[in-house]
Structures are given as C-alpha cells and as structure tokens.
Amino acid sequence: MSRLLIEGGTLLGLTTPDDVRADSDLYAEGGRIRATGEEARRLAADAEESGAPVERMRARGHWVMPAFVQAHLHLCQTLLRNGPDDLELLPWLARHVWPGEAAHDRWTMSVSARLGIAECLSAGVAAVLDMGTVEHSDALFESAAAAGIRYVGGNVLMDDPATTPSFLRVPAEEGLAETARLHDEWHGREDGRLAVAVQPRFAVSCTDDLLRRAGDLARDRALVVHTHASENRAECDLVEERTGMRNLAYLDAVGLLGSKTCVAHAVHTDERDFRLLAERRTAVAHCPGSNLKLASGVCPVREMRRAGVRVALGSDGAACNNFLDPFREVRLAALLPRVREGGALSAWDVLRMATWDGRAALGLEGPEGLVAGATADLVILDPEAGWSLPDDWSREPWGTVVFSMGRENVAATIVDGVVRYRREDPMIGGLRPSPEEIREAVKALRSRMTKSENA
Numbered sequence: 045m046s047r048l049l050i051e052g053g054t055l056l057g058l059t060t061p062d063d064v065r066a067d068s069d070l071y072a073e074g075g076r077i078r079a080t081g082e083e084a085r086r087l088a089a090d091a092e093e094s095g096a097p098v099e100r101m102r103a104r105g106h107w108v109m110p111a112f113v114q115a116h117l118h119l120c121q122t123l124l125r126n127g128p129d130d131l132e133l134l135p136w137l138a139r140h141v142w143p144g145e146a147a148h149d150r151w152t153m154s155v156s157a158r159l160g161i162a163e164c165l166s167a168g169v170a171a172v173l174d175m176g177t178v179e180h181s182d183a184l185f186e187s188a189a190a191a192g193i194r195y196v197g198g199n200v201l202m203d204d205p206a207t208t209p210s211f212l213r214v215p216a217e218e219g220l221a222e223t224a225r226l227h228d229e230w231h232g233r234e235d236g237r238l239a240v241a242v243q244p245r246f247a248v249s250c251t252d253d254l255l256r257r258a259g260d261l262a263r264d265r266a267l268v269v270h271t272h273a274s275e276n277r278a279e280c281d282l283v284e285e286r287t288g289m290r291n292l293a294y295l296d297a298v299g300l301l302g303s304k305t306c307v308a309h310a311v312h313t314d315e316r317d318f319r320l321l322a323e324r325r326t327a328v329a330h331c332p333g334s335n336l337k338l339a340s341g342v343c344p345v346r347e348m349r350r351a352g353v354r355v356a357l358g359s360d361g362a363a364c365n366n367f368l369d370p371f372r373e374v375r376l377a378a379l380l381p382r383v384r385e386g387g388a389l390s391a392w393d394v395l396r397m398a399t400w401d402g403r404a405a406l407g408l409e410g411p412e413g414l415v416a417g418a419t420a421d422l423v424i425l426d427p428e429a430g431w432s433l434p435d436d437w438s439r440e441p442w443g444t445v446v447f448s449m450g451r452e453n454v455a456a457t458i459v460d461g462v463v464r465y466r467r468e469d470p471m472i473g474g475l476r477p478s479p480e481e482i483r484e485a486v487k488a489l490r491s492r493m494t495k496s497e498n499a
C-alpha cells in the first residue's frame with residue numbers, strides 16, 4: 045500500500061475561494077487522503093514506527109492542489125500534431141485526422157499514447173477522458189496502466205457509410221462488441237484507475253441504430269458516454285438535415301444524454317440546449333484552444349453554467365490544439381468570455397472546472413477538497429519556478445495559477461497517492477518516447493497513409 049507524506053505545503057482545496065491552509069502537512073495512504081495538519085504527521089510517524097515505508101515530499105513554499113482533469117482528449121492523435129493548421133473541423137478530419145488514425149498499428153498507438161500521457165502528467169494532469177480510434181485501444185490502456193494515470197476511454201464508434209471513409213468504419217455490431225470486450229478486459233483494473241467509456245464519435249459519423257445501441261450498452265454496464273456535439277456549424281447543419289432535430293435534442297432522443305455523459309464542445313448551443321443538458325445532468329467538456337484553432341466558435345460557458353450545466357475543461361487532441369496543457373486551457377477559458385458582453389469567468393471558476401467539475405464529468409466519485417477520504421490526485425506547484433513571481437499582491441492564489449503559471453511550475457503530479465511525475469525526471473522513467481522513437485513512429489504512419497491514399 046502506498047504511503048505519502050507531503051510536508052509543509054500550502055493546501056488549496058478548491059472547495060470554496062477561501063479554502064487555503066498555509067504550511068500544512070498532508071498524508072495519503074492507499075490512494076486516499078487520510079489526514080492533514082498535525083494528524084498527518086502523527087499518522088505517518090505511526091506507520092513508520094510499525095515498519096511501513098512512507099515516502100516524504102518536501103513542499104515548503106509550494107502549493108498543493110487537486111490535480112487537473114482533461115475531460116476531452118484524443119491520445120491517438122498526439123503523433124498527428126503539426127499537421128494542417130488552417131482547416132475547419134470536417135475537412136481537417138477527412139484530410140488529416142481520419143487517415144492518420146487509420147494508419148496506426150499497436151506500436152505507433154503506444155508511442156502516441158505515451159507521448160500524450162507524459163505531456164499530461166508533466167502539466168499536473170492526473171485523470172483523462174480519452175477518445176481512441178476504431179482499433180488498437182488495448183495499447184491505450186496498456187500505456188495508461190504503465191504511466192499510473194487515471195484513464196477513462198477506449199475505442200471510438202463510427203459506422204455511417206454516408207459520412208465516414210471505408211478505412212475507418214466499423215459496423216455497429218463490431219464496434220459495440222469491441223467496447224464490451226475492452227470493458228471485460230480493462231474496466232476497473234489498476235486499483236480502479238482504468239475505466240471504459242462508450243464513445244460514438246459524433247452524430248454525423250454514426251447511424252441512428254448505432255447511437256441507440258450505444259446508449260443501451262452504456263446503461264446496461266453503467267459506463268460513461270463520451271461524444272462530440274455542436275462543435276462546428278456545418279456539423280450542426282448535417283445533423284439537422286438528416287434528423288430534423290437540433291444536435292443535442294437528437295442525442296437525447298436516441299438515449300445518449302444522461303448524468304454519466306460528457307459532451308465535448310457544445311459551441312453552437314442556446315437556452316433550449318442548456319435547459320436540456322441541465323435537466324439530464326449531462327456534462328460539457330469545454331475545449332477553448334481547439335475551438336479557436338479550428339475556427340469553431342466560442343462556447344457560451346457562462347450562460348451554460350448559469351443554467352446549471354456542469355462544464356469541465358479539455359485540450360482535445362494535439363492535432364488541433366496543439367498542446368495538451370491545462371494551463372493553456374484555464375487561461376483561455378477565463379479570457380474568452382471577456383470579449384463577449386455579460387461578465388467574465390473568474391480564475392476561481394475555471395480552476396473548479398479544470399479539477400472537481402472534471403472529476404464529476406469522468407464519473408469519479410469521492411468527496412471534494414483536500415480532506416480525509418478524498419482521492420489523492422494532486423499537483424504540487426512551485427511559485428518560484430518559471431516566471432510567475434511576485435505573488436504578494438493578492439490574498440488569493442487563483443489568479444496566479446490561471447494567468448501567470450504554466451507547466452514549468454509543476455514540481456510533481458500525484459495519482460492515487462503515488463508520485464507519477466517529478467520535474468527532476470522529464471523522461472518520466474522512460475514513459476516519454478525519445479525524439480527518435482517519435483520520428484520513427486511518424487515515418488511508419490506516413491508510409492501507411494500514402495498507401496491508403498493511393499489505394
């Protein structure tokens with residue numbers, strides 16, 4: 045059983061804006077926080093006295109916060125980073141992403157996943173909701189298991205011959221059977237850190253039959269549903285032409301909106317959609333970096349939250365962001381509403397979205413705050429690293445984290461009470477692929493992409 049004592053940090057629990065405890069210890073055992081303050085030191089001493097090893101981390105002058113959650117990610121696209129920069133969603137998918145995804149084998153998928161997970165861990169992320177491609181999803185779970193990160197994801201479902209290319213299309217029956225197989229094989233492993241989600245790509249790429257059966261499978265097995273919706277205007281038009289319904293209303297009609305559903309983007313939405321999402325207790329993964337790069341638009345996050353919708357944050361894939369870095373997303377999420385009328389999102393709001401709201405969107409349970417019983421998924425921030433000083437002007441640290449800090453401030457990332465990243469080890473114990481391995485894998489992808497283009 046893991047035992048970790050974090051000594052003398054400032055604890056930022058993010059339950060209320062004044063949930064700040066200076067110079068406090070934190071003790072975690074078996075993945076959960078057992079105690080803070082005096083009690084933490086006492087429990088650690090007791091454990092050591094009885095002969096159990098306790099890892100000690102000095103955190104004096106550092107800030108200890110709940111780790112970030114990536115509520116929308118495509119690890120299979122990390123190797124597709126730095127492709128075309130100026131396309132909108134549908135041509136970008138058709139020309140770069142779909143052929144690239146189809147070119148994966150198990151090894152390139154593993155390189156792509158390890159690169160993305162390493163980037164996440166080194167930026168303070170402990171948990172991800174990840175959409176894979178149609179094949180090689182075992183490599184995603186293997187990589188997540190090796191990294192020790194919390195991973196909810198699996199294969200993507202896409203079966204509509206009218207809208208998807210033959211090289212990346214899988215009949216409903218087969219796609220759902222693959223999700224069920226992954227569930228049998230991986231769900232709940234690594235002390236519960238691995239979970240399978242049911243993932244129809246988006247309404248455009250799926251038949252009505254597939255969407256309905258995906259909803260059934262998710263309900264039968266109590267799984268998270270992860271999909272995209274209303275990201276791009278042309279996508280919304282396609283769904284409306286085909287179904288006569290607005291995108292989210294259609295997803296609801298086929299039984300996909302519920303309290304275990306996370307919808308990425310929801311950019312082109314209005315009051316009717318907000319009401320529906322709030323009623324179904326469906327979460328939205330806001331991806332501001334991706335929405336700007338793909339010229340998708342600006343998600344009305346403020347209005348959504350006001351209507352009672354839970355909004356989390358995600359980077360989307362490296363192919364359209366190009367970072368997998370929550371610091372970039374919290375900054376954009378806080379800044380974007382300021383160019384529209386009607387108020388801002390505060391630094392505090394966006395940090396909640398990037399942490400506790402993200403955990404809820406991933407279906408992760410447990411109390412909020414750095415309190416006994418809470419999962420020990422933590423990030424340790426060093427305010428003296430990078431370029432974020434001085435931090436003396438405000439009594440609250442939230443603005444410093446959102447507007448001044450970056451991944452360079454991350455001293456360590458802890459998942460389930462175990463240190464999975466420390467800045468002294470940027471290769472993360474061999475998890476991060478070398479530049480040679482990355483280039484080799486991209487070479488293999490490119491040669492297969494050319495072949496499929498010529499076929």
Ligand SMILES: [Zn+2]
Pocket residue numbers: 116117118272308360361
């Ligand atoms: Zn996406």
